[in-house]
Amino acid sequence: MKPKIDLNHPLTKFGIELSQRSSFKALEAKQTVESAVIPIYGFRKRKAHERKSPKQEQIASGVLVKIKDEYFIFSATHVFWDFGDKALITGPMDGNLTEQIAGERFSTGKIDNPKADKYDASVYHIQSKLSDDLKGLAIGLEKFDFTGIDKTKNVFLAAGFRVKKSNTVAKNIYSKREAFPTLEFDEKDYRIYGVDFNSQILLAWEDQVLVDKKWQTSPIPKGLSGGAIIKVIGTNLLPIERTDEKVEQKLSAITIEQHRKKGNKIGHLIGTRINVHLGLIHQFLPGLLDDFLKRTNE
DSSP: OOOOOOTTSHHHHHHHHHHHHHHHHHHHSOOTTGGGEEEEEEEEOOOTTOOSOOEEEEEEEEEEEEETTEEEEEEEGGGGGGTTTSOEEEOOSBSSOOEEEOEEEEESSOTTOGGGOSSOEEEEEEOSOOOHHHHTTOBOGGGBOOOOSOTTOOEEEEEEEOGGGOEEETTEEEOOEEEEEEOBOOHHHHHHHTOOTTTEEEEEOOSEEEETTEEEEOOOOTTOTTOEEEEEETOOSSOOSOSOOOOEEEEEEEEEEEEOOBTTBOOEEEEEEHHHHHHHHHHHSTTTTHHHHHHHHO
C-alpha cells in the first residue's frame, strides 16, 4: 500500500490536478510519433509434449523510422532473442495477416548475451518490400528529440503493445497500442540510480498509481520493450517563459527495462536514447546520416 498521503491537502490536490491536466494534454496530442509504434510478433516455443505447431504471438514493440529512402525498426536487442537470423514479423494490428520483413540488424551488444549490454539497442534495417500501410507509419528525423534531460517537466509517454492486450485468432492477431504518461527523473536521481543521462532516460513507473483518488497497481509493461518513449512538448509542469508552446510528440528513446520498487528506489522505466540508435546507423551505413549531421553541427 502507498505511504499515507493526505489527498485532501490543498498543495497535494493542486499537484495532482496539475499533473493530471498535463497528462490529459499529452494523451490528447496528435499521435505523430505514437502511430509509428508497431507490434513485433514471434513464435512461442512449445514444450515437447505439445503437438500443435508453434503459435504466432506478440512479444514486443518497435518504432518505424524512415531516413532518406531507407526504412528501419528501432527496438531493443533482447527483443530479437528468439529471432536469430529469421525475418522480423509485424502487421497492421487489426487482425489482418502479418508481414515477414527481411533485413539486417545492427546492435550495441551480442544477441546471445543481451544482459551484458546495458544499452540493449538494436536497429533493424529493412531490406525487403514493405507494404504501403507500414510505410505510411514511419517517422523521419524531424520527429526526434535530442534535448537531453527535460528540466521543465514535460510529460513523457511510454507507448507500445502489452502482451496482455494482444490476442491470436487462427492466423490473425489483434493488438492494441497503449500509451502511459510519466515524468523524467531529475539529474541527481540519474546518479543515484546509476543511469547515464547522455545515453539513457530514466522515467517514473511506480508500483502503484493514483486513479480516481484510489491507489491501483500499475500495469506490468511486458511487451512494451522496444516501444517508444515520447516527449510531449508543451505539457510542462514547471513554468516557462512561453505559454503558447505547441503540443507536439517527439521520439526521445526506446524502452528497454522496467524495475519495481526496491529499497529506497521507486519503480522506474529505463530507455536508451535514440542518439545511440543513430550511432549504429552511422557506424554500419556510413554516409546515410552525413547531411543530417552537417545540419545539426552548423
